[in-house]
Amino acid sequence: MKAVRSARVDTLRGIAVFGILLVNVWGFTYGSGLSRYGMIGEHAALADKLVVFLVAAFAEQKFYPIFAFLFGASFALQTGGRRAPGAQRDNIRMTYLRRVAWLLGCGLLHGTLLWFGDILTVYAVCGFWLATQTGRRLADIAVALRWVVALNVAVTLFMAYITYVLMTLTPDAIAWGVGEGARAHAVYSQGSLMEIAHERLADFWSNLANAAFFVPKVVLLFLMGVFSVRLGWLTHPQRHRALWRKVLLAALWVGVPLNLWWGWAALRDAVDPMTGAPLAAFVSMLLEVAGPLQAAGYVAALMCASEPVVATLAQWFAAVGRMALTNYLMQSVLCDLLLQGAGFGLGAVLSHGALVGVCVLIMIGQVLLSRWWMRRHRHGPAETLWRRFTGSSTLWKKQSPQ
Template identity: 70%
Template sequence: MKAARSLRIDTLRGIAVFGIMLVNVWGFAIGNNFSRYGVIGDKAPLLDQLVVFMVAAFAEQKFYPVFAFLFGAGFALQTGGRHFPGPQLDRIKTTYRRRVTWLLGCGVLHGSLLWFGDILTVYAICGFWLLTHAGRRLSGIVAALRRVAALNVAVLVFMACLTYQLMTMPPEAVAWDVDEIARTHALYSEGTLGEIARERLSDYWGNLANSLFFLPKVALLFLMGVLSVRLGWLTRPERHRALWGRVLLAALWVGLPLNLWWGWAALRDAIDPHAGGPMAAFVSFFVEVAGPLMAAGYVALVMRAPQWLMAALARSLAPVGRMALTNYLAQSVLFGFLLQGTGLRLGALLSHAGLVGVCLLLMVAQAGFSRWWMRRHTQGPMEAVWRRFAADA
């Protein structure tokens, strides 16, 4: 049963790696803007419009929650819940602290040198906080979950106020935003090494400052992952099919309609930010909840999938998930080389459909490489470095 359980988790992590690729590609080509997909205009080919709609509706805000959830689950599995009290737990915590410290350094380098949208830095910061919950009783985890949930409600109230401000922006402010989209698109896709580096650093540290409002959501997802392991939802899914069925129904009847609405609003914003921007700002508020709910539906699908389907998916996706960190960092290197001004500059040449085509090709390449590598090694290259750093002195 242990192999089957890890197979589902690895497959789910592999799906998330590729889902995140579909979301991140726009930042490498277009830059760090409120309108993720840039401006395509009302004469954009139908395929480009379909791509924007599909990525917004089914990928954006859906896959980082899966990773955060699995991060928390991994923490619970590594620290053993209440099974390792005393000195043994202290040793585990020391090792885990080194792992998080390494992740923080990796994230800072990744964000500064490759990808301003780096998520590792935020995960590491939140990981230090999560470490304080190692060895706690289940009741303590539930109490912490309630406090973090209340904090998230407060953040949502603040975001509601911010959303109102965005919806009432004067037309000249929207016009400036359109000019900014054009500027960053040209800079990232055609700029020099120095120009791109300066812009990336500015965007990365700006994102870190904004992560103050993002951390509570990550903390909540971490604790949900911990709880899913402690209660067996993730590790013994066959015993909790009814629970995952209810999650799936909630994602279908609540998450799906709201995310389809967001796909439509994001497309309108990409076609004409002047007309579609206010509606996109309004719908984006609901996606803060609907996105993670849809992500929970994806997890439920994997947890409820029959064994024959899991075996078929796992052949290609489980190796990707087993070396998720390596694949995540490799995507940044490849996107920088393929799309930006310091490489082949395809970001200035390709349509939106073309950018997704690049993603699909990279998915095939990473799936093939991951399968080849994991036949010969027990873990990915970056995972091996990470483990070596965190090994007991």
């Protein structure tokens, strides 16, 4: 049966692509230092301070959870739950494994050649484990979910210890971190192609090493996506409005205040890390929960939205979401070209507000390009290569209209 796409899911994915750009753009310019937003100083323009606050409060750690959640949901849709017989289920699993193997290769190339903060590699690694859940009963997946939750609790406790260490850093250690951030900024925004490549590779492998603490959270989000499909939360949101309203209320009353606090702490750290770094370390620990909670609120808001609202948003974002992988990779190419020293080097001269302006221009261009492309093709360029390599057309699919 031909798959029926969901306008809500495509729109949500498209919005998430742009949210990720707002978060990633700082890394292309300032590297992977302790202070994501670099230093702006006490006398920075109000616009610069405002964008740091808004991006930290409303974007940071809000959109990768949506992507991970939708990744798990897509797995459930592509593998058809428990409806496939044994031989067909094995074929589906092997096809899915080819998909994540391709994604792993794409992520490694992306991370080494374009963007050290690549997320595809981690998704692929988690995807290999997710493939083992093909065809399992929901009760069995629930057992796995409990183990994953326990693992996340253990990681959170360890991260709490790391947070304590960061909060007790000496002024000399903070000053060293500020100096390293300035050095990385100079390399990325003014360095040669080889200097940037060396810095990127070091940051990428460091990022992969730290992913050991990140993988449990991604797996948890994957499983929540699986449950959202198997229980109909995502595929039939109109039947679960009460649930989505509760999620939205939790995000508003708990998530928003904590994330506003993080926005303020991140701004203080960017203005004066000598006094702001300890508070930023503490609040960033709360962000590990507050970020995904607010992300859940974004999902809930779209699930509760009326059909006219969804239709209006879909006009702008659905095509972007249908070719999300292409747009994600394209953003890295454009940020490298525009911001880094091997390209136009704008990262060395643009203010924080202007960096967000570059993001807005990229978003507008991707909306127009995605709408033009999807009127002529079924899939984006990267998605087409992915499907051809993995034989994804053999996957059993039946997506419910929404």
